[in-house]
Amino acid sequence: MKIAIIGGTGSIGKGFALRWGQKHQVIVGSREQEKARAKAAEYNGILKDYGFKADISGDVNEKAASEADVVLLAIRYGQIASxxxxxxxxLEGKIVISVVVPMEKDRCIIVPEGVPLEIPTNSREDYKADYFCYVTPPAGSAAQEIAPLLPERTELVSAFHNVPAAKLANLDIELNYDVGVCGNSMHSKNIVFGLVRDIPGMRPMDIGPIETSSMVESITPLLVNVAIRNHMKDVGIKFVD
Ligand SMILES: NC(=O)c1ccc[n+]([C@@H]2O[C@H](COP(=O)([O-])OP(=O)(O)OC[C@H]3O[C@@H](n4cnc5c(N)ncnc54)[C@H](OP(=O)(O)O)[C@@H]3O)[C@@H](O)[C@H]2O)c1
Incomplete structure (x- = not known):
């Protein structure tokens, strides 16, 4: 399968390139062609050191997307629309995967007792929180913001939000994570289930239609807070019954 990673030069993009590059044809996307090519060469070098014969290429995001069967958006929430x-x-007729989590630290405002709920903008600095929170987009989730921006025949799947980039990119580490997968088309969800299973130690979990994406996206700031406050690293999720 040909997989384009838009923003594949970044933290989480690297992990996907290294994992899927072992089995699939990966195209690293970037705003800059030279940067994309340099990162692709770097990832090929890493995979070669691990004994894989990878063929990762790099190109500008537009070309990467147009050449792929599956396009993964590995960019931040604020960069999605542009x-x-x-x-x-x-993107016409393709499967698009969103891993996007709208989360922030500074926008989580703690209101101490006695302080009126309407805090004047100029005093907001005094009430900044020391934890991360999910910043709910107007449509309800990042995936629901993305869906109407895509061409009509494009199928959106929302997944991988709770996978920490550092562990994904560390090929020495055995992963043990569940991956929540949300989407309206069973055909495209099945393809993404397969891409999850292609990464050893990952198990896909069907969460529901795209409207359920906020639930999965919003777990990520929780995981980061747990990691920070409990001296853990790269916390993910695992469903048990
Ligand atoms: N990091 C994690 O552990 C993690 C885990 C789960 C989900 N996610 C989600 O994955 C997405 C990417 O996270 P990340 O940590 O990998 O981000 P990142 O490393 O900060 O950025 C990814 C790439 O975005 C591109 N970029 C930067 N500014 C841009 C702009 N103005 N317009 C378009 N592209 C721009 C850059 O590529 P070029 O400069 O090459 O264009 C950069 O390499 C986010 O939505 C995040 O919520 C991250």
Whole structure:
């Protein structure tokens, strides 16, 4: 399968390139062609050191998207609209995977007792929180913001939000995570289930339609808070019954 990773030069993009590059044809996307090519060469070098014969290439996001069967958006929430606008012609008929989590630290405001709920903007600095929280987008989730931006025949799947980048990119580590997968098309969800299973130690879990994405996206700030406060690293999720 040909997989384009938009923003594949970044933290989580590297992990996907190294994991899927062992089995699939990966195209690292970037705003800059040279950067994309340099990162692709770096990832090929890493995989070669682990004994894999990888063929990862790099290109500008638009070209990467247009050449792939599956396009993974590995960019931050605030960059979604402008990036999709650029790559949109290449997304027609494809499966798009969103791993996007809208989360922030500074926007979680703690209101101490006695302070009126309407805090004047100029005093918001005094009430900044020391934890991360999910910043709910107007449509309900990042995935629901992305869906209407895509071409009509494109199928969106929302997944991998709770996978920590550092562990994904560390090929010495055995992973043991569940991956929540949300989407409206069983056909595209099945393809993403397969991509999850292609990464040893990962198990796909069907969460429901795209409207359930906020539940999975919002787990990520919880995991980061747990890690920070309990001296843990790269916390993920595992469902048990
Ligand atoms: N990091 C994690 O552990 C993790 C885990 C789960 C989900 N996620 C989600 O994955 C997404 C990417 O996270 P990340 O930590 O990998 O991000 P990142 O490393 O900060 O950025 C990813 C890439 O975005 C591109 N970029 C930067 N500014 C841009 C702009 N203005 N317009 C378009 N592209 C721009 C850059 O690529 P170029 O400069 O090459 O264009 C960069 O390499 C986020 O939505 C995050 O919520 C992250």
């Amino acid at each position: 990036t999709i606008e650029q790559i949109k012609p290449g």
